[in-house]
Amino acid sequence: MRINRAVRVGIGAVAVALAATVTAACGGGDEKSALDNAKDGNLTIGIKFDQPGLGQRNTDGTYSGFDVDVATYVAEKLGVKPENITFKEAPSGQRETLIENGQVDYIVATYSITDNRKEKVDFAGPYYIAGQDLLVRADNTDITGPESLSGKKVCSVKGSTPAQNMKDKYPQAQLQTYDTYSLCVDALRSGAMDAVTTDNVILAGYAAQAPGVFKLVNKPFTTEKYGIGLKKGDTELRTKVNDAIEAMIADGSWKAAQEKNFAGTGIAVPAPPTVDRY
Ligand code: GLU
Numbered sequence: 507m508r509i510n511r512a513v514r515v516g517i518g519a520v521a522v523a524l525a526a527t528v529t530a531a532c533g534g535g536d537e538k539s540a541l542d543n544a545k546d547g548n549l550t551i552g553i554k555f556d557q558p559g560l561g562q563r564n565t566d567g568t569y570s571g572f573d574v575d576v577a578t579y580v581a582e583k584l585g586v587k588p589e590n591i592t593f594k595e596a597p598s599g600q601r602e603t604l605i606e607n608g609q610v611d612y613i614v615a616t617y618s619i620t621d622n623r624k625e626k627v628d629f630a631g632p633y634y635i636a637g638q639d640l641l642v643r644a645d646n647t648d649i650t651g652p653e654s655l656s657g658k659k660v661c662s663v664k665g666s667t668p669a670q671n672m673k674d675k676y677p678q679a680q681l682q683t684y685d686t687y688s689l690c691v692d693a694l695r696s697g698a699m700d701a702v703t704t705d706n707v708i709l710a711g712y713a714a715q716a717p718g719v720f721k722l723v724n725k726p727f728t729t730e731k732y733g734i735g736l737k738k739g740d741t742e743l744r745t746k747v748n749d750a751i752e753a754m755i756a757d758g759s760w761k762a763a764q765e766k767n768f769a770g771t772g773i774a775v776p777a778p779p780t781v782d783r784y
Contacts, residue, residue, distance in 0.1 A: 537608065538608075539737070539740060539743070540584075540611035540612060540736065540737065540740065540743050541584070541740075541742060541743055541746070543611055544581070544584040544585055544586050544611070545585070547585070547586060547587075547590050548586060548590040548591070548592065549581050549584070549586045549590070549591050549592070549611045549612075550591075550592045550593075550594055550609070550610050550611050551577045551581065551591055551592070551593055551594065551610060551611060551612055551613070551614060552593075552594050552595070552596030552601065552604050552605075552609075552610040552612070552613035552614070552615055552735075553569065553571070553573050553574055553577060553593050553594075553595070553596060553613070553614055553615050554571075554573065554595070554596065554597075554615045554616060554686075555595040556686050556687065556688035557571065557573075557616065557687060557688075557708050557711060558571070558711040558712060558714070558715050559571055559572060559707070559710070559711035559714070559767045559768055559771060560572050560573045560574075560615075560616055560707065560708060560711060560767070561573040561574055561614070561615055561616070562574075563593070563595075569593050570767070571767055572634070572763050572764055572767040572768065573614040573615055573616065574593070574614075575759075575763040575766075575767065576614050576633055576734070576751075576754065576760075576763065577591070577593075577612075577614040577734075578591065579750060579753075579754045579759055579763075580612070580614070580734065580747055580750040580751070580754075583746070583749070583750035583753060584746060584747075584750070594609065594610055596610065596613050596615045596617075597663075597665075597685055597686055598615075598663045598664065598665045598666040598686075599663070599664040599665025599666070599685070600665070601613050601615065601617055601623075601627075601665070601735055602623060602626040602627050602735075605626075605627045605735050605736065605737055605738075606626060606627065606737075606738075608737075611736075612630075612734050612735060612736045612743070612747065613734065613735040613736075614734050615735075616636070616704075616705060616707075616708055616730075616732060617629075617732060617733055617734070617735050618667045618705075618730040618731060618732060618733070619631065619632060619731045619732070619733035619782075620667060623735070624738075626738060627735045627736065627737070627738050628735070628736050628737065628738050628739065628740065628744050629733030629734060629735055629736070629744075629782075630733060630734040630736060630743075630744050630747035630748045630751060630781070631731070631732060631733035631734050631747075631748070631751055631779070631781060631782070632731035632732055632733055632779045632781070632782065633732055633733070633734065633751045633754075633755075633760070633779065633781075634707075634731075634732040634776075634779065635729060635730065635731050635732070635776065635779050636705035636706055636707045636708075636726070636730040636732065637705065637706050637726025637727065637728055637729055637730060638667070638668045638671060638703060638704065638705060638706070638726060638727055638728040638730060639703070639704075639705065639706035639709055639722060639723055639724060639725065639726050639727070640652070640655075640660075640701045640702070640703050640709070640722070640723040640725075641691070641694065641701060641702040641703075641709040641712060641713060641720050641721070641722055641723070642694070642700065642701050642720065642721060642723060643694065643695075643697075643719065643720060643721075644718055644719055644720055644721045646700070646701075646721070649700065649701050649723065650723065650725075651723060651725050651727065652672075652675070652676050652679075652703075652727055653676075655676055655678065655679035655700075655701065656678040656679065657678070657679075657680065658679055658680060658700040658701060659680045659682060659698070659699045659700045659701075660672060660679045660680060660681050660682070660699065660700065660701045660702070660703055661681075661682050661683075661684060661689075661690035661693055661694065661699040661701070661702045661703070662681065662682075662683055662684075662687075662690065662702070662703050662704055663683060663684060663685065663686060663687055663690065663704065664683045664684070664685060666683075666704060667728070667730060668703045668704045668705070668728070669681065669683050669703075671728055672703060682699065687702065687704055687708060687712070688712075690702040690704075691712045691720075694720065695716075695719065695720075705730050706722065706724070706726050706773070707768070707771070707773050709722050710722055710768070710771035710772060710773050711768075711771055713771070714770045714771045714772075722772075731779065734747050734751070745783075748781045748783060751781055752781055755778040760778060761775050761778075
């Protein structure tokens with residue numbers, strides 16, 4: 507088919523415009539690397555917004571929690587001041603996509619390092635080790651561990667390792683997956699769910715917020731190594747973030763951040779993990 511020049515130019519322009527629209531529609535991720543953004547003095551970091559003690563957006567618009575403190579410490583080591591950080595909500599099921607699309611520079615959001623996830627993203631760390639556990643109402647006596655969940659309504663979150671683990675190992679439980687753990691906790695409170703399952707440190711944060719309402723079963727049954735998720739293949743960034751985690755552990759800030767954020771949860775400061783320089 508012969509196309510005259512004017513038509514060809516027209517098609518080219520449409521293609522360019524279309525490509526631009528598609529890029530924008532994919533979430534406005536920028537093409538710059540995290541380290542380039544840090545050099546420019548700002549970073550966008552993915553955290554949880556609804557996990558007390560870990561990543562929480564407060565009513566006054568500030569952010570708090572251990573993950574927020576880790577994220578902020580790492581940013582400062584990359585040369586970015588706290589006031590130049592933009593925190594973005596990173597729900598469990600969206601984390602890989604947020605990183606792959608460049609919508610965040612890195613994620614600090616109770617994010618377990620797994621081989622599956624490593625096919626799409628890289629991880630610095632681990633900076634903390636948690637374990638999957640169960641939260642029930644305070645008056646519950648029959649849920650004592652994952653083996654006692656037969657026929658029980660158990661809530662977890664889409665795209666999380668605890669939800670996957672329930673499907674694989676405890677199919678006798680009636681698993682329901684929501685978008686966030688706070689929605690699961692609301693359902694536990696109302697009686698719509700019998701238990702919530704995720705990492706002990708997350709569940710302990712919810713329990714501490716509502717004294718006498720919930721109780722942690724407190725028998726962790728997995729190992730969840732929390733990593734800082736970043737773009738796959740960005741070795742320079744991973745090395746710098748690993749250096750920052752080691753510095754945070756060495757100078758006492760890591761321990762202090764847990765003492766501050768986990769106060770009243772019953773979660774003690776563990777021995778620090780060894781960063782994996784894979
Ligand atoms: N650490 C687990 C995970 O990465 C559960 C916590 C969460 O969903 O953020 O899936």
